[in-house]
Amino acid sequence: xxxxxxxxxxxLAKPSAMETMxxxxxxxxxxxxxxxDRPNPVPDSLEVLAEARAHWADHCATCHANNGSGNTQMGKxxxxxxxxxxxxxxxxxxxxxxxxxxxxxxxxxxMPGWGGSGHDEASATWKLVHFIRHLPKVTAExxxxxxxxxxxxxxxxxxxxxxxxxxxxxxxxxxxxxDHH
Numbered sequence: 001x002x003x004x005x006x007x008x009x010x011x012l013a014k015p016s017a018m019e020t021m022x023x024x025x026x027x028x029x030x031x032x033x034x035x036x037d038r039p040n041p042v043p044d045s046l047e048v049l050a051e052a053r054a055h056w057a058d059h060c061a062t063c064h065a066n067n068g069s070g071n072t073q074m075g076k077x078x079x080x081x082x083x084x085x086x087x088x089x090x091x092x093x094x095x096x097x098x099x100x101x102x103x104x105x106x107x108x109x110x111m112p113g114w115g116g117s118g119h120d121e122a123s124a125t126w127k128l129v130h131f132i133r134h135l136p137k138v139t140a141e142x143x144x145x146x147x148x149x150x151x152x153x154x155x156x157x158x159x160x161x162x163x164x165x166x167x168x169x170x171x172x173x174x175x176x177x178x179d180h181h
Contacts, residue, residue, distance in 0.1 A: 015080045023080065023108075024089075030107075031100050038096030042126040044133075052131035053142060055124060057149035063110060066146040068135035078110035086136040098129045 015023070042048060057066060063075045068085035075082030083089055090098070102125045105113030115121065152160070 012077070013079070020080070027106060031097055035100040036094050036096045038094075038099060040095040040099070040126050040129055042123060042130065044130045048127050048130055049134055052124075052127040052134075053146060054149055055128060056131050057146035058151060059114075060128070061146065061150055066143045066150070067138050068132070074110075080109060082110065085132055090132065091136065095126075095129050095133075098132055099125055102128055 056064075061072070063072060063078070063082045064070055064085055065072045065075060065082075068090075070076070070082035070084050072082070085091075093101075101111065103113060103115030103122075105111050114125070
């Protein structure tokens with residue numbers, strides 16, 4: 001009846017087709033119909049996409065990648081792995097479903113609930129929904145811009161500093177405020 005698992009309950013294993021189907025069905029049933037039918041109240045615009053892109057790069061890309069592929073150290077090693085948000089599994093969801101997931105998270109996955117009680121948080125979430133819709137069309141230029149906004153570890157910061165020192169001929173050029181009298 002159940003397939004024997006030689007790797008126990010390792011998070012490194014790929015979810016089986018049955019696990020994936022059951023998880024998707026349970027997840028779909030957990031979102032209230034009223035949430036599924038909610039339209040996005042934030043008009044889409046280039047400004048909205050720019051704000052959401054910056055938020056995504058700083059808060060979401062660690063797991064989901066700048067391009068939404070989920071191909072990151074964190075995303076690949078979750079169980080289940082972070083989804084490729086450019087594909088139908090995510091893109092076929094309604095705006096209301098995406099909003100609900102961002103606000104409430106998904107149990108038994110690495111997706112936390114980011115919901116707050118304030119209007120500004122809800123507005124930011126609706127903007128992210130627009131950006132998620134944009135993920136299949138993210139350009140190389142957008143990804144490059146986002147890389148500059150991604151959080152950096154102490155090792156990354158040290159590497160950037162060493163690279164800058166090398167480019168400056170071994171000299172550190174710090175910007176110091178000038179006294180103006």
